[in-house]
Amino acid sequence: MGLFDVLSQWRNTxxxxxxxxxxxxxxxxxCFGRGFFPLSANEFMFYxxxxxxxxxxxxxxxxxxxxxAN
Numbered sequence: 001m002g003l004f005d006v007l008s009q010w011r012n013t014x015x016x017x018x019x020x021x022x023x024x025x026x027x028x029x030x031c032f033g034r035g036f037f038p039l040s041a042n043e044f045m046f047y048x049x050x051x052x053x054x055x056x057x058x059x060x061x062x063x064x065x066x067x068x069a070n
Contacts, residue, residue, distance in 0.1 A: 028065040030055035 019029045027033025031053035052058030056065040 023062050023066075026062045028053055028056035028060050028062060030065060031060060033060040033062075035060035 022029040022033070025033065028035070031037055034053070035056065035058045036052050053060070056062075
């Protein structure tokens with residue numbers, strides 16, 4: 001197994017654990033339940049609204065994020 005495969009597997013495992021942890025708390029995994037991104041906008045962020053999370057539409061809820069993900 002190469003280094004890339006190990007890192008990729010670690011990243012996938014971390015993401016699955018993160019999503020499961022956020023699901024237990026009913027928080028959006030993208031914004032950690034805040035409903036917005038605390039980082040300032042830059043040229044790499046192309047969202048329709050810079051103030052709210054595009055994953056959950058600003059609600060911060062896992063149920064809204066899961067609805068959009070499916």
